[in-house]
Ligand SMILES: Nc1ncnc2c1ncn2[C@@H]1O[C@H](COP(=O)(O)OP(=O)(O)OP(=O)(O)O)[C@@H](O)[C@H]1O
């Protein structure tokens with residue numbers, strides 16, 4: 467379980483906060499606007515009204531202990547950049563920041579953002595692609611309880627066959643593709659005798675609960 | 686090649702317009718703000734400054750002949766809803782509308798939007814999921830030339846088995862999942878005797894070129 471602070475509860479930030487909470491994570495939700503704070507308060511671990519550019523306010527919340535920080539402030543580019551800088555200076559190892567233009571994005575990278583997201587731009591690209599493919603539907607959304615994930619293979623897998631790993635019986639997970647990093651080959655519906663090698667990634671299918679349990683176990 | 690009108694050139698709308706143009710589609714980009722229009726003009730088929738809630742302005746642009754309409758107006762919910770209604774009344778068969786809250790989304794569905802998108806909400810969910818999976822990589826990106834797509838099944842498939850359809854030999858496409866709309870069941874690595882039924886969707890894997898060829902064929 468990760469400790470995640472989400473700053474900026476607009477449509478994007480509140481969606482991150484609420485979805486993380488649904489996924490069982492510890493979420494501290496922050497916004498300068500009390501109304502936004504109240505809207506999520508019942509569904510997250512903690513919700514606090516502060517100005518996130520105030521380093522003392524951040525310190526008093528114990529922000530330095532968090533695993534992940536999300537800066538989802540939008541229009542106020544200056545506050546977004548300053549908050550990102552503060553989170554890195556307070557020692558949060560992984561900080562995701564939203565950018566509303568590429569210039570801001572480059573600044574964020576320079577000051578230490580581990581990942582920069584352009585939510586509207588990326589969704590626009592996805593929609594464009596889905597309109598052009600004749601029967602394309604919205605990514606890989608299976609029946610409500612299932613999803614497909616791609617995962618790197620842990621060291622404990624290497625040198626073992628899929629039969630030995632027995633993921634279906636032990637974890638309820640079905641391996642549908644093995645990608646060989648070393649050769650770039652792709653094995654679809656790999657046989658039970660397939661040996662997992664270092665660098666391989668697997669695409670797996672499973673129920674959300676099973677995948678969550680698997681993810682918590684391998685953390 | 687489709688004729689697509691994109692109304693509202695904010696970050697989301699302009700991304701759709703520019704990506705569609707890159708994908709070789711005919712794009713008419715519209716915004717009430719001349720500055721936004723100028724920004725995309727060189728990269729799309731046509732870019733025009735009008736108020737999209739003005740039905741006469743829309744008519745004069747020959748909007749009724751378009752295949753797809755995208756309404757990417759954001760804050761002005763009323764303009765977004767009115768524009769969506771006008772596009773349907775002018776006879777555009779497929780209209781995608783952005784919504785900034787679920788109430789607006791329900792209204793859009795009632796007035797005929799074929800698809801409602803919540804870009805910030807959906808990206809938030811995706812980011813949340815990517816942060817929680819221990820080894821999660823950004824969706825299903827296979828070796829450069831491959832991808833996984835979900836597709837609806839055309840009428841010509843219904844009542845046939847996968848063996849009869851022979852997609853792998855005919856199109857180079859591997860079916861990895863069949864989703865039964867009627868029961869909600871999911872069949873992973875379906876056998877050759879699996880019969881495709883109306884409403885089924887398939888998740889397929891293939892080389893980009895093969896999938897593009899398939900998509901062009903079924904258009
Ligand atoms: N200094 C700050 N400290 C904390 N929160 C802030 C600060 N500045 C702005 N915010 C909050 O960030 C949130 C998101 O910012 P804003 O609404 O500008 O972004 P947006 O891009 O329009 O959002 P979205 O598209 O996600 O709805 C707002 O709720 C706002 O109150």
Ligand SMILES: Nc1ncnc2c1ncn2[C@@H]1O[C@H](COP(=O)(O)OP(=O)(O)OP(=O)(O)O)[C@@H](O)[C@H]1O
Nearest residue numbers: 693694695696697716717718736737758759760764
């Ligand atoms: N009546 C209208 N006719 C045409 N364009 C309009 C109309 N009303 C608003 N727009 C345009 O729609 C665009 C997007 O709207 P807005 O900026 O409110 O949305 P947004 O959700 O903040 O955008 P994004 O998140 O995509 O950047 C703006 O460029 C605006 O000028």
